[in-house]
Amino acid sequence: MSKSKPGFTALAADYLDLCKPKVVALIVFTAIVGMLLAVPGAVPLDLFVFGTIGIGLAAASAAAINHFIDRRIDAEMARTRNRPLPTGHLKGWQVLTFASVLGALAMALLWFLVNPLTAVLTLASLVGYAIIYTVFLKRATPQNIVIGGAAGAAPPVLGWAAITGEVHPHALLLFLIIFTWTPPHFWALAIHRREEYAKVDMPMLPVTHGVHFTGWHIIFYTVLLILVTLLPWLTGMSGLLYLASAVILGVAFLAYTIALKRDPDSRWPMKTFGFSITYLILLFAALMVDHYLAVWLAA
Ligand code: HEM
Ligand SMILES: CC(C)=CCC/C(C)=C/CC/C(C)=C/COP(=O)(O)OP(=O)(O)O
Secondary structure (H helix, E strand, C coil): CCCCCCCHHHHHHHHHHHCCHHHHHHHHHHHHHHHHHCCCCCCCHHHHHHHHHHHHHHHHHHHHHHHHHCHHHHHHCCCCCCCCCCCCCCCHHHHHHHHHHHHHHHHHHHHHHHCHHHHHHHHHHHHHHHHHHHHHHHHHCCCHHHHHHHHHHCHHHHHHHHHHCCCCHHHHHHHHHHHHHHHHHHHHHHHHCHHHHHHCCCCCHHHHHHHHHHHHHHHHHHHHHHHHHHHHHHCCCCCHHHHHHHHHHHHHHHHHHHHHHHCCCCCHHHHHHHHHHHHHHHHHHHHHHHHHHHHHHHC
16 A cells, blocks of 8 residues: 555546546547437537536546445456555545546536436446446346446447437447447456456356357357447448448457457457457447548538
8 A cells, every 4th residue: 555645646647547538538439429420410519518528527437436346356456456446545435526526517517508318318327337337247247248338338329319319229229339349348358367357256257157158259249249330331320431341340350359269368368359449449430430421422
């Protein structure tokens, strides 16, 4: 435990760490793509700004609550032992106060300046990740991240609802993409970190069912993901530019997962994890570019 008083920059870095900034950045990006795809032309600026900030603050609040609930297991794992609670840089009450302020601010922004539907759905995602996943599912079943993935998949639906006030079937396709993407994203990392998860008794799939079984599940979900990513084109929501991007990215992702399955004790699991993030960024960027190309061609 560190006893020295941290300076302002170190304290700010600890609070930022609580927010899982890289994860939240990608979550916010998928929400923004949901917003942009919701209407053919320009998005109302106020809904865009308040929606983005509200969803981002809610996700950061959920991440901080996850840090608080997981503080004991985080202290046991090499990947997480330098987090602000295990190191003693922050106290539990500071983390909970911070999470409450972020969460309250998010709800106020979304409810009053966006719309109540977005506020309610965002609150459900926050509770889904911070409580249902972290407190219950994570510790209960190897299907934890499949079910818990619903919270992380919600942001495009939240973004879409922020702009239109409704849950459109096309937004649900974006949900389905992230929902199907989550298992290969997480299980690739979990294969690499399986001994640490076993040490803290977390029933992650590679711990309960082994690497071989998890490898096949990663491949299965990636094939499913490729099929699911065809749906935006099949339903007429997106065009050929998106289709080409989805197929190329999907085949590349599948190649990574096959390499992982062949050699799970190599660098491939973490390479696959890294590629899963690049994949999602590029796929959602393709959805966005394709959308504006269609708008421009129709003009
Ligand atoms: C139940 C759902 C999910 C689980 C269990 C999960 C698991 C994880 C874990 C354990 C890490 C930490 C890796 C590390 O510390 O190095 C991570 C990192 C990350 N995840 Fe996920 N994730 C989930 C959903 C998502 C979603 C929905 C997104 C975005 C749309 C996302 C984007 C990221 C990003 C950007 C990173 C950062 C990697 C880095 O630090 O370089 N994850 N995820
Ligand atoms: C819009 C809204 C409120 C969304 C909330 C969704 C959200 C913040 C998802 C984060 C996903 C994630 C990093 C899971 C890993 O948790 P973990 O506890 O398994 O990983 P860890 O060991 O790295 O903490």
